[in-house]
Amino acid sequence: MKREQAEIKLRHIFGLKTFYDSQWVVIERLFEGKRVLFIEKTGFGKSLCYQFPATQFNGTTVIFSPLIALMRDQVQKLQSLGISAKAIHSNQTEEENLQIIHNAENNHIKILYIAPERMENAHWLQTARTMKLSMVVVDEAHCVSMWGHDFRPAFRRIVNLVNLLPSSFPVLATTATATKRVEQDILSQIGKNMHSMRGTLLRPNLRLRVAHVASEDEKMLWLGENIEKLPGTGIIYTGTQISTQIYANWFNYLKIPSVAYNSRVDPESRKIIEQGLLDNAYKCVVSTNALGMGIDKPDIRFIIHTQIPQSPVHYYQEIGRAGRDGRPALILLFYNPKDDLHLPKSFIESAKPSDKKYYAVINAIKSERLGLHQLIKTVNLKQTQVRVILADLIEQGIVNEVLEGKNKKYEYKFNAPQLNITTFEELRSSKFNELEKMVQYTNLKQCRMQFLCDFLGDSLPNPCENCDNDTGKHIKVTIIEPWRSRLENFKGNYFPELELEPQKGENRKNPIKHSPLVNGVAASYYGFSNVGKTLHQCKYQHGVDFPDDLVNLTLKAFYHHYRDEQFDLVLYVPPTESGNLVKNFAGKIAQALNLPISDNLRKIRTTLPQKSFETNLLKGDNVAGAFEYEPSRDIQDKSILLVDDIFDSGATIKEIGKYLSKLGAVKVAPLVIAKTVGGDI
Amino acid sequence: MNRYNSEAPYWITIAHLPKWGTEKINRLIVKIFHQFQMNLEEFFKLSETDWLGNFLLSEQEISDLNNAKNELANSAFLAEDLYSQGYEIISLNSPAYSKILKDNLKIKHAPPVLYVKGNTQILQADSIAIVGSRDASEISLQFTDNIAKAASERNQVVVSGFAKGVDKQALDSAIKYHGKSIIVLPQGIMTFTSGFKRYYQSIIQGDVLVLSVFHPKSVWSAGLAMARNPIIYGLAKDIFVAQSSEKGGTWSGVINGLKKGRVIYVRMPEDSEINANRLLIEKGAAPVDLAGNVSNSGVNLNTNTQRTLF
Numbered sequence: 001m002k003r004e005q006a007e008i009k010l011r012h013i014f015g016l017k018t019f020y021d022s023q024w025v026v027i028e029r030l031f032e033g034k035r036v037l038f039i040e041k042t043g044f045g046k047s048l049c050y051q052f053p054a055t056q057f058n059g060t061t062v063i064f065s066p067l068i069a070l071m072r073d074q075v076q077k078l079q080s081l082g083i084s085a086k087a088i089h090s091n092q093t094e095e096e097n098l099q100i101i102h103n104a105e106n107n108h109i110k111i112l113y114i115a116p117e118r119m120e121n122a123h124w125l126q127t128a129r130t131m132k133l134s135m136v137v138v139d140e141a142h143c144v145s146m147w148g149h150d151f152r153p154a155f156r157r158i159v160n161l162v163n164l165l166p167s168s169f170p171v172l173a174t175t176a177t178a179t180k181r182v183e184q185d186i187l188s189q190i191g192k193n194m195h196s197m198r199g200t201l202l203r204p205n206l207r208l209r210v211a212h213v214a215s216e217d218e219k220m221l222w223l224g225e226n227i228e229k230l231p232g233t234g235i236i237y238t239g240t241q242i243s244t245q246i247y248a249n250w251f252n253y254l255k256i257p258s259v260a261y262n263s264r265v266d267p268e269s270r271k272i273i274e275q276g277l278l279d280n281a282y283k284c285v286v287s288t289n290a291l292g293m294g295i296d297k298p299d300i301r302f303i304i305h306t307q308i309p310q311s312p313v314h315y316y317q318e319i320g321r322a323g324r325d326g327r328p329a330l331i332l333l334f335y336n337p338k339d340d341l342h343l344p345k346s347f348i349e350s351a352k353p354s355d356k357k358y359y360a361v362i363n364a365i366k367s368e369r370l371g372l373h374q375l376i377k378t379v380n381l382k383q384t385q386v387r388v389i390l391a392d393l394i395e396q397g398i399v400n401e402v403l404e405g406k407n408k409k410y411e412y413k414f415n416a417p418q419l420n421i422t423t424f425e426e427l428r429s430s431k432f433n434e435l436e437k438m439v440q441y442t443n444l445k446q447c448r449m450q451f452l453c454d455f456l457g458d459s460l461p462n463p464c465e466n467c468d469n470d471t472g473k474h475i476k477v478t479i480i481e482p483w484r485s486r487l488e489n490f491k492g493n494y495f496p497e498l499e500l501e502p503q504k505g506e507n508r509k510n511p512i513k514h515s516p517l518v519n520g521v522a523a524s525y526y527g528f529s530n531v532g533k534t535l536h537q538c539k540y541q542h543g544v545d546f547p548d549d550l551v552n553l554t555l556k557a558f559y560h561h562y563r564d565e566q567f568d569l570v571l572y573v574p575p576t577e578s579g580n581l582v583k584n585f586a587g588k589i590a591q592a593l594n595l596p597i598s599d600n601l602r603k604i605r606t607t608l609p610q611k612s613f614e615t616n617l618l619k620g621d622n623v624a625g626a627f628e629y630e631p632s633r634d635i636q637d638k639s640i641l642l643v644d645d646i647f648d649s650g651a652t653i654k655e656i657g658k659y660l661s662k663l664g665a666v667k668v669a670p671l672v673i674a675k676t677v678g679g680d681i
Numbered sequence: 682m683n684r685y686n687s688e689a690p691y692w693i694t695i696a697h698l699p700k701w702g703t704e705k706i707n708r709l710i711v712k713i714f715h716q717f718q719m720n721l722e723e724f725f726k727l728s729e730t731d732w733l734g735n736f737l738l739s740e741q742e743i744s745d746l747n748n749a750k751n752e753l754a755n756s757a758f759l760a761e762d763l764y765s766q767g768y769e770i771i772s773l774n775s776p777a778y779s780k781i782l783k784d785n786l787k788i789k790h791a792p793p794v795l796y797v798k799g800n801t802q803i804l805q806a807d808s809i810a811i812v813g814s815r816d817a818s819e820i821s822l823q824f825t826d827n828i829a830k831a832a833s834e835r836n837q838v839v840v841s842g843f844a845k846g847v848d849k850q851a852l853d854s855a856i857k858y859h860g861k862s863i864i865v866l867p868q869g870i871m872t873f874t875s876g877f878k879r880y881y882q883s884i885i886q887g888d889v890l891v892l893s894v895f896h897p898k899s900v901w902s903a904g905l906a907m908a909r910n911p912i913i914y915g916l917a918k919d920i921f922v923a924q925s926s927e928k929g930g931t932w933s934g935v936i937n938g939l940k941k942g943r944v945i946y947v948r949m950p951e952d953s954e955i956n957a958n959r960l961l962i963e964k965g966a967a968p969v970d971l972a973g974n975v976s977n978s979g980v981n982l983n984t985n986t987q988r989t990l991f
Contacts, residue, residue: 119761128758132751157765164690164757166750167722192687369881400767404874411877412885413767414800 001031001056013055014048014081022197023049026172029195030135031056033168037141037186040199042176042317043298043324047074050137050172054111055083059134060104063113064158066140069274071113073296078111087113088124091267101127116143116154119161122403136165138190141173145185146427148178149313153391162190177317180457201316201458205323208448208467209332210441211475219306219334220247220487222477224254227283230330232301235277236286237318239307239343242525242677246494247306248286253490261287264499292318298325304332310344311434312441312455332475335442341435348431352392352424353385361389362412362419365399369411373617382614396420445469491529495557496522496675498647500654517657520670521561522647523554531674535645538581546581546645546673551588554673558593558641562669566639570597571660573644573652574627576609586643589671595641601656604628610648619651627659635663647672685764690756691721692772694749696794697896701745707773707788712736714774725750763796763897768870771795771804779804785915785943792894792912796870798877800887803861808838810917812910812931813847813924814956820971821924824948825850828921828973833860840865840917842909843876844930847923856883864891865913867906869899892916910934914943921973922947922966927957939965949976 003024010016019027022040026049029036040046051074054061065071071087078085086100086109103109105127118124142148144155162171171194173186183196213219223236238244244260251258259282261273277285278297284304285291303322309315315333323329334340357379364370364378376386390410393399398416402409437455444451447463447470454460468474498520526532531550538544570593572586583599590597607626613619629635640660642653647670657668686692698706713724717735725746732738732746763770771777773793782804783791797804809832811825825847829839833855840863841851855862864880866873870893883889894912895905910930914920920938922945925931938945947966950958962968968976 125758125762129755131755133754136754157761160685160764161757161761163685163687164760166690166725166753166757168726169754169757366885369878400765402766402877404878411767411881414885414887 003028006052009056010052013083014052016048019048019052020045022199026197027053030170030172033170035171035173035190035192035194037173037175037183037191037194037196039175039178039183039196041201041203042320044176044199046174046176049174050135051078051083051111053170054135057134059132060107060109061111061135061137062128062133063111063137063139064116064119064155065113066116066143066152066154068115069270069295070139071115072271075111075113083111084109085111085113088118089113089115090117098123104131107132116152116158119154119157120401120408122406133169135170135172136162138162138171138173140175141186141190142175142178142182144189145178145182146423147185147430148182149311149317153387153395156391156395159189163192167193176320177313177456179313179455183457198458201453201456202449202460202464203320203323204449204464204466205326205328206319206331206449206464206466207328208319208452208464209330209473209475210444210448210468211332211334211477212442213334213336213477214338215336216306216339217484217487218477218479219336220250221479221483222334222475223247223304223306224250224256224486225483227251228256230302232299233277233280233282234284234300234302234304234322234330235291236284237289237303237305237307237309238286239288240677241288242496243306244286244288245496246525246528249494250487250490251284251286253493254486256284257282258284258286261285261291263288263290289314289318292321295321297321299327300324300329301327302330302332304330304334306334307343308333308335308340308438308442310347310431310438312437312452313434315438315441316452316456333442337442341439344435344438345432348428348435351388351431352428353381353389355419355421357381357385358389358393358419358421361386362393362398365393365410366412369402369404369409371407371409375410376615377617377621380614380618383616385614392424393419492553493556493560494524494528495560496525497561498522498650498653498670498672498675500650500657500670515657516661516665517654517668517670520642520647520653520672521557522672522675523550523557524674526646526674526676528677535674539579539645546585548588550673551585551592554585554589554671555592558589558671562641562671565667565669567593567595567641567667567669568638569634570595570641570643571601571629571656572597573642573656574601574603576603576607582643582645585645585673589641589643593641598629598634600631600634601627601629610651616649616651619649620655623652623655627656629660629663632663635660635665638665639667640665640669642668642670644670644672645674647675685760686770686772686775688721688772689760689764689770690753691725692770692794693756693760694752695721696792698745698749703792704789706793707791709736710773710793711788725753759897763871766871768796768798768897769801771797771801777801777804779916781808781918782912782915785941786911790911790915795892795894796897797890797892798870799884799890800861801890802887803838803863803890804892804916806838806861807836808840808863808917809919809921810840810913811847811851811921811923812842812913812934813922814926814929814931815844815846815848817846817850817924818954818956820951820954821847821948822850824921824971824973825923826854827971828923829854829860830858831973833858836860838863840913842867842906842913844906852889856880856888859888861887862889863916864889865909865916866891866893866895867909868901869893869895869897871897872900906930907933911937914938920945921969922958922961924948924950925957925961927960932957932961935961935966936964946973946975 007018026036026038030053068089068091075085075087088097088100104112143150143152144159241262241264244262248258248260259273276282300322303319319331360379376383400411400413402411448467449464450460463470500517501519524531538546570590572582603626605626607622610619653670660668713719729743732743811828829851832839838861839851839855841848843864852862880889935945945966946969947958947961949968970976
């Protein structure tokens with residue numbers, strides 16, 4: 001097809017006048033049955049490079065994309081143009097997905113977006129063996145490279161697939177961010193007959209700023225004071241899920257419309273938040289890196305990081321979402337040299353579990369063909385760690401993932417090679433180098449944009465003339481009253497919720513029968529104020545009770561969360577080791593609330609400290625059936641306030657909730673002093 | 682990734698061309714690789730004119746091959762799934778392909794593709810097959826155990842067909858005596874779920890190779906069970922029959938083998954036994970005693986096999 005002909009069709013189908021030259025080069029190659037790796041910045045129009053040819057091919061184009069939000073946006077856009085587009089992903093019910101798969105089988109779908117994980121699904125594989133395929137697209141292709149900023153093991157099977165596709169079958173891989181090393185890695189993995197094309201990375205409208213601070217408080221204070229003065233709406237990236245909640249609550253406390261977004265937020269609420277962001281319903285969305293890729297909002301006016309990202313690639317990727325309309329956007333990074341490296345460093349350190357854990361998994365699989373849950377229990381490791389280990393073992397050809405009916409099992413491979421840990425070490429040192437580059441970015445005296453582009457393999461001839469170093473417009477944080485007391489006041493009135501009720505998303509898939517256990521409340525996060533330190537001291541100095549200000553803070557949390565709910569009885573979690581700390585504490589709470597308290601909830605067998613188990617599955621097993629209450633009829637129809645000191649996995653509280661439910665309790669409401677933030681204790 | 686043969690989807694596609702028999706497929710493969718010194722990828726890139734003019738293919742054949750070409754991407758999904766679950770795809774031109782099988786079945790019957798899981802080196806080893814009825818007698822099972830034991834002691838691979846009776850005994854005995862085995866499936870390899878679970882340890886220790894020549898997703902059928910018999914015979918240097926009735930898979934397999942000139946050892950039955958062993962001996966099979974030794978019943982063995990067997 002000639003370009004002129006194509007552009008007539010482009011107008012007709014997409015309502016666009018012309019292709020960019022580089023878009024047309026890509027499209028022409030795809031028409032010739034060639035393969036292209038297209039590296040272009042976000043918002044350039046990479047998707048048109050496959051969407052247009054897809055409408056011209058006589059079959060289905062399959063796009064592997066890891067981003068559900070992006071799939072949803074694109075599908076909506078294509079459908080509004082009258083193009084039959086669908087997406088298959090885990091946020092839809094299995095029935096919805098099966099219906100789409102069925103339509104694909106009958107060649108009723110032109111453009112099919114699909115999550116990479118789906119390559120492990122028997123239904124999909126069955127369909128893929130029979131449907132009429134015209135092209136394969138690997139979106140976010142940097143995910144295939146472990147040297148990239150977002151390596152995803154689920155892409156392994158896509159790499160394998162692309163290598164097995166006939167050489168004249170068109171394949172497009174796209175990414176916005178790939179260093180030279182990642183580009184080479186993508187080409188060497190899926191590069192059979194593949195050409196790469198690179199665009200420029202300069203984003204002249206981004207105003208890069210760095211603000212050095214001395215504490216987390218300073219970040220909160222500056223934002224509290226200034227965020228409303230910033231034009232438009234934007235995103236604040238924090239380092240952890242908890243901090244998204246803390247910041248969002250801080251803003252809401254200041255009556256600044258804001259919301260927390262992270263991967264724990266249920267899919268329905270996420271959809272609502274994403275839509276709210278598009279509609280400028282919030283001044284800012286406070287998010288982990290779970291939000292962003294694929295959010296197609298042209299007018300994000302600021303992106304602020306309260307936590308230094310792991311590498312300049314991560315950073316460029318995240319700030320690239322701002323100012324797609326070409327108008328100015330503020331890009332600010334807060335950096336506290338004293339504390340902020342702790343998180344990315346521990347992230348890099350813990351990216352790969354120890355060798356010992358790898359061998360434990362290998363040995364378990366050698367002795368028996370196991371499913372994921374059986375394996376987690378056998379080796380007593382966290383699910384996330386087991387997943388990382390399995391992905392590496394599969395990648396290295398030591399373990400196979402097989403289907404036994406519908407269940408996934410892991411089996412050892414005959415003649416498997418030895419575990420190769422040298423790549424893990426190389427990877428770790430490469431990640432530390434990248435983090436070091438990010439620290440360099442914060443201390444830079446020259447153009448920041450030049451530094452970022454250079455790191456990403458695109459050398460800018462001139463400074464951007466827009467960053468703080470080029471313009472001399474630096475942001476300095478100075479604290480003035482009344483902001484400091486506002487923050488203190490906020491902290492004393494902030495009570496984290498204990499999530500125990502099934503999430504909305506879970507509910508939809510397998511509705512659980514009504515449980516009397518309700519979401520509880522903690523007086524504080526373990527490390528957020530000095531509560532954690534006080535708890536720790538009391539626990540290790542025998543004979544000292546928790547101080548009264550903890551009792552008062554916990555009562556405040558009670559009134560805040562439960563308001564005027566009525567309770568009949570106070571129970572407390574019997575301790576694993578001896579000691580009356582919790583008993584005495586619960587007694588004071590009961591007295592203050594004028595409620596009866598009972599000491600009859602007992603442990604009927606010894607349990608181990610929950611912190612000795614890495615996986616929640618074993619924590620559940622550890623306390624299963626461990627509790628008893630005599631006389632059990634006292635519990636019938638009672639609303640119970642359940643007191644404990646520290647809330648970690650929630651396994652103990654859940655077990656007690658289950659037990660009391662059996663005895664006929666109508667409500668079990670947890671109240672604790674502190675909630676941990678992953679690995680506090 | 683280099684573990685994968687990027688031609689696998691082509692082989693899968695061509696191996697299961699509908700309505701093409703094995704010989705027709707193999708003749709085309711030989712033409713492509715020997716006469717034209719090409720691989721399958723190059724062949725499928727050719728124009729119809731080349732197929733017509735150089736390969737002298739008929740219109741119907743060209744239409745079949747065009748259909749096959751359109752399925753290559755689908756076969757890529759299948760190949761990826763197979764590899765990902767630890768199966769291997771051994772094509773006729775691969776050094777891993779069983780030489781014995783090729784020598785025995787030749788262009789007429791050698792399957793273009795073997796789907797396997799386990800220790801593929803077993804395919805290169807000296808081998809025997811033990812076959813017989815599903816409802817075999819005690820003495821036949823004893824014979825099977827004897828033969829499997831002797832074979833295992835001599836490092837010979839025991840080939841069997843995973844049916845009840847003699848087949849299962851042959852496999853279980855070989856495992857018991859720490860020998861090596863090939864299970865030749867009467868079904869596609871991806872449908873052998875419970876078997877892979879049951880023989881997991883033997884497979885990962887390299888003692889058992891599971892093999893199928895059918896489309897990986899095919900479920901068991903009587904037709905596939907029959908079609909699998911020549912593969913069992915083809916994979917073995919020597920064939921031992923524990924027990925046969927006068928019809929059915931064992932019987933037709935032996936008769937077929939004899940027609941092809943294979944030497945087949947049949948257990949000499951006791952006088953009281955009611956089965957077709959004696960009949961097979963009369964038709965030219967070589968009688969052996971309970972221990973597998975060649976009986977002196979006047980059957981003339983050629984010099985190659987004139988040896989104390991066990």
